[in-house]
Amino acid sequence: xxxxxxxxxxxxxxxxxxxxxxxxxxxxxxxxxxxxxxxxxxxxxxxxxxxxxxxxxxxxxxxxxxxxxxxxxxxxxxxxxxxxxxxxxx
Numbered sequence: 001x002x003x004x005x006x007x008x009x010x011x012x013x014x015x016x017x018x019x020x021x022x023x024x025x026x027x028x029x030x031x032x033x034x035x036x037x038x039x040x041x042x043x044x045x046x047x048x049x050x051x052x053x054x055x056x057x058x059x060x061x062x063x064x065x066x067x068x069x070x071x072x073x074x075x076x077x078x079x080x081x082x083x084x085x086x087x088x089x090x
Contacts, residue, residue, distance in 0.1 A: 001064045003030070003040040003048075009065040011074040012052060027051050047081065056084040 004019040058081040
């Protein structure tokens with residue numbers, strides 16, 4: 001599954017356009033490798049690190065969603081490994 005589509009389906013971003021804009025910044029990584037294109041393939045078990053809303057989020061892909069479903073269904077598709085807040089954040 002394409003990374004931009006995955007981020008949209010699991011409800012981390014409100015649109016694929018927002019996902020593509022985030023990925024084009026070049027600060028997202030899959031399994032430690034920098035994402036070079038928005039169509040990068042995501043597989044079950046991959047670890048994704050991305051800057052989101054002023055923090056760095058680290059998630060593990062648990063399953064690939066078939067659609068953009070309700071939030072509880074979307075949350076079941078990934079496991080949150082951590083959120084690194086910037087220094088000084090409460």
